[in-house]
Amino acid sequence: MLRARSHGWLLSSPYLVYAAVFVVFPLAFSLYLVFHRWDGMAAPVFVGLGNLARLVQDPLFYRSILNTLEFLVIHIPLQIVFALLFAVALNSITWLRGFFRAVYFMPVVVSGVVVTILWQQLYSYDNGVLNTILTHLGLGRVPWVTSPALAMPSIALMATWKNVGLYTVMFLVGLQDIPAEMHEAARIDGATAVKRFLRITVPLLRPTMTLVVVLSTINGFSLFVEPYVMTGGGPLNSTLSTVLYIYNQGFYFGHLGYGAALGFVFALIILVVVLIQRKALESA
Amino acid sequence: MCRPSTATAVLLLSALLAGGCSRNRSASGGGGAVVTLTYWTSTNRQEVALATELVGKWNRLHPKIQVRMQQLPVNQSTEEVIVAAVSAGTTPDICSNIWPGSVPEYARAGALVRLNQFADFDSLVRARMSEAAMAGFRSEDGNSYQIPWKTNPVMMIYNRQLFRRAGIANPPRTYSEYLADAGRLTFDENHDGVVDHWMGYRDVRPIWWQRFFDFYTLYCAAAGDRPIVEKGGVTADPQVCAEVFGFFAECFRNGFYPKTFFQFDPFIAGNVATEFVGPWTISYIKENYAGQIDYGIVPVPVPDSYRGPESTYGDHKCMVIFSTSRHPAEAWEFLKFLVNEEADLRLLQVASQIPVRRDIVWAPSYRSFFDANPDLRLFASQALTAREVGQSPDEKEIFDTISQVFEECSVYNRSTPNEAAAALLKRIGAILAWNR
Numbered sequence: 001m002l003r004a005r006s007h008g009w010l011l012s013s014p015y016l017v018y019a020a021v022f023v024v025f026p027l028a029f030s031l032y033l034v035f036h037r038w039d040g041m042a043a044p045v046f047v048g049l050g051n052l053a054r055l056v057q058d059p060l061f062y063r064s065i066l067n068t069l070e071f072l073v074i075h076i077p078l079q080i081v082f083a084l085l086f087a088v089a090l091n092s093i094t095w096l097r098g099f100f101r102a103v104y105f106m107p108v109v110v111s112g113v114v115v116t117i118l119w120q121q122l123y124s125y126d127n128g129v130l131n132t133i134l135t136h137l138g139l140g141r142v143p144w145v146t147s148p149a150l151a152m153p154s155i156a157l158m159a160t161w162k163n164v165g166l167y168t169v170m171f172l173v174g175l176q177d178i179p180a181e182m183h184e185a186a187r188i189d190g191a192t193a194v195k196r197f198l199r200i201t202v203p204l205l206r207p208t209m210t211l212v213v214v215l216s217t218i219n220g221f222s223l224f225v226e227p228y229v230m231t232g233g234g235p236l237n238s239t240l241s242t243v244l245y246i247y248n249q250g251f252y253f254g255h256l257g258y259g260a261a262l263g264f265v266f267a268l269i270i271l272v273v274v275l276i277q278r279k280a281l282e283s284a
Numbered sequence: 285m286c287r288p289s290t291a292t293a294v295l296l297l298s299a300l301l302a303g304g305c306s307r308n309r310s311a312s313g314g315g316g317a318v319v320t321l322t323y324w325t326s327t328n329r330q331e332v333a334l335a336t337e338l339v340g341k342w343n344r345l346h347p348k349i350q351v352r353m354q355q356l357p358v359n360q361s362t363e364e365v366i367v368a369a370v371s372a373g374t375t376p377d378i379c380s381n382i383w384p385g386s387v388p389e390y391a392r393a394g395a396l397v398r399l400n401q402f403a404d405f406d407s408l409v410r411a412r413m414s415e416a417a418m419a420g421f422r423s424e425d426g427n428s429y430q431i432p433w434k435t436n437p438v439m440m441i442y443n444r445q446l447f448r449r450a451g452i453a454n455p456p457r458t459y460s461e462y463l464a465d466a467g468r469l470t471f472d473e474n475h476d477g478v479v480d481h482w483m484g485y486r487d488v489r490p491i492w493w494q495r496f497f498d499f500y501t502l503y504c505a506a507a508g509d510r511p512i513v514e515k516g517g518v519t520a521d522p523q524v525c526a527e528v529f530g531f532f533a534e535c536f537r538n539g540f541y542p543k544t545f546f547q548f549d550p551f552i553a554g555n556v557a558t559e560f561v562g563p564w565t566i567s568y569i570k571e572n573y574a575g576q577i578d579y580g581i582v583p584v585p586v587p588d589s590y591r592g593p594e595s596t597y598g599d600h601k602c603m604v605i606f607s608t609s610r611h612p613a614e615a616w617e618f619l620k621f622l623v624n625e626e627a628d629l630r631l632l633q634v635a636s637q638i639p640v641r642r643d644i645v646w647a648p649s650y651r652s653f654f655d656a657n658p659d660l661r662l663f664a665s666q667a668l669t670a671r672e673v674g675q676s677p678d679e680k681e682i683f684d685t686i687s688q689v690f691e692e693c694s695v696y697n698r699s700t701p702n703e704a705a706a707a708l709l710k711r712i713g714a715i716l717a718w719n720r
Contacts, residue, residue, distance in 0.1 A: 040367045041390065127546070
């Protein structure tokens with residue numbers, strides 16, 4: 001019995017070591033930093049609640065939260081609508097199905113930096129591909145990422161293009177779990193395609209929908225690469241996401257303690273949002 | 285120096301996991317100890333070639349003090365590498381690619397050797413620069429932790445062909461002249477209704493170091509000896525700040541500068557008529573576009589009322605000795621070798637970069653080089669009065685604030701130049717107060 005137990009510990013040890021080094025220790029150390037001022041080099045200085053006091057008075061932190069929420073409000077519905085449409089379309093075709101699935105999934109596996117640099121060329125105001133097309137059509141140029149009002153929606157559009165393939169695959173799996181007999185019975189009863197989609201497909205996809213919403217919310221909260229590469233958080237801080245702000249504080253300005261405080265508070269906010277979201281979706 | 289065991293442990297562990305923090309500090313030979321120094325150089329191709337040559341020569345001349353050269357580990361910036369190395373205690377003995385603005389942070393962390401402890405420090409520095417110039421590199425505690433090695437003074441390059449086509453005989457010297465010329469040099473060449481040629485171009489993203497090459501260059505040119513921050517207080521000249529913000533606001537408001545991000549150099553492509561550049565641009569043009577671009581180099585523009593000497597931002601790089609060195613005296617000897625007259629000549633010849641020497645323009649050793657490279661003589665002349673960022677540990681945050689205000693006022697016209705200048709001084713004051 002004792003021997004079996006020790007074997008159990010031995011077999012679990014790789015995970016335990018991994019968790020201790022990469023999860024428990026960094027978390028504990030971050031919590032320690034919340035109450036210290038540290039530039040990464042000199043000895044940390046205890047500041048008590050100083051970092052948290054600064055945080056509650058920091059307008060850029062609130063601005064970054066609002067920016068991230070703006071991104072989520074645009075990105076998640078777009079993501080769900082397009083992913084569901086693509087999944088339904090891919091589920092119904094038989095010709096080149098594998099090819100189309102691979103094509104939709106391809107942007108997901110391409111590096112975010114590469115995608116962002118490519119979209120930078122599309123969005124460029126004076127010499128971008130989109131504005132060149134618009135001017136050739138006799139239309140005006142659009143300040144995609146140089147207008148404070150349009151920059152975040154433009155980033156949300158790009159992020160949707162990049163990630164939609166992943167959620168399309170999830171919806172496809174959900175669609176394939178719906179018994180064909182249900183659609184068949186509804187069709188015999190005279191239900192139109194739209195009715196079948198709204199009354200059968202959508203309700204039965206609820207577990208997948210919950211998963212997609214929760215995952216895309218968490219991914220959306222971690223928005224970083226796109227504004228970091230494309231806009232640097234501008235124009236006028238309109239694309240300054242919270243993770244980008246935390247990164248700037250921690251790694252550019254050497255305020256690792258303040259960065260840790262921002263990170264902890266932000267994690268709590270994400271937790272609350274996801275819990276509310278789950279509750280709302282499950283009770284709907 | 286006392287460091288927290290937890291912090292050190294996690295960083296050391298990370299370094300070990302990443303696969304490399306073994307140190308080979310010194311070895312004992314049969315006939316007496318051989319000291320081994322580690323020297324980190326930039327990853328720039330020409331600087332690696334220069335360092336390889338100089339280290340090879342040193343090692344031949346000094347069998348008892350051997351130097352092992354390494355390129356700076358790959359990372360986004362030198363500063364990130366150094367911070368990680370300081371935390372993990374894996375800094376080299378010497379590094380030659382240090383941005384002066386980061387030195388106060390390293391010094392505050394006790395990571396650097398105080399160089400003015402060496403008896404011949406003063407004589408070495410006096411041979412290289414004036415007392416006034418050296419003062420800009422002295423830390424707030426009155427000590428010197430860096431030797432200014434090289435400088436890339438920022439000047440204005442202009443496309444002579446575009447100026448000639450626009451009927452402009454001479455490049456602009458003042459803001460008014462610049463803006464007047466800009467009206468003639470910003471145009472739609474192919475008449476498709478879209479402007480495709482501009483007077484200039486600046487990256488409009490709020491990236492702190494981008495402001496070295498627009499706001500700060502023009503501030504240095506117009507503010508004389510008045511730094512942004514000195515001895516823990518805000519010393520920036522609000523009038524000059526407002527003039528510089530206002531100048532760039534005119535450029536963006538009138539469309540003389542595009543609000544875009546080019547993936548190519550628009551000056552080299554012939555799309556912009558002027559650019560604020562360091563000597564690296566000249567080397568790049570000579571190497572890749574020799575004879576294809578008709579360009580001239582002049583000092584950056586100044587306010588119309590300015591009457592002082594020509595100055596600019598110097599974009600210096602320094603050498604330091606890290607306090608982890610077990611052989612600081614030997615490291616100091618090697619550092620002196622890296623900045624001797626001959627090594628400085630090789631810096632010019634191999635890397636086309638300007639060594640920090642007060643006699644650089646007229647010393648016989650460099651005359652033939654400058655005769656063959658008259659463009660670089662212009663940069664060398666500017667080097668004598670070029671200024672550096674301050675010696676505050678908050679330089680990056682200060683420049684981030686400059687970037688924010690620049691964006692608000694100059695790029696997006698959300699505040700007047702005077703409001704922007706007042707906001708800048710106030711925000712910098714808040715940063716200094718918080719970080720104190």
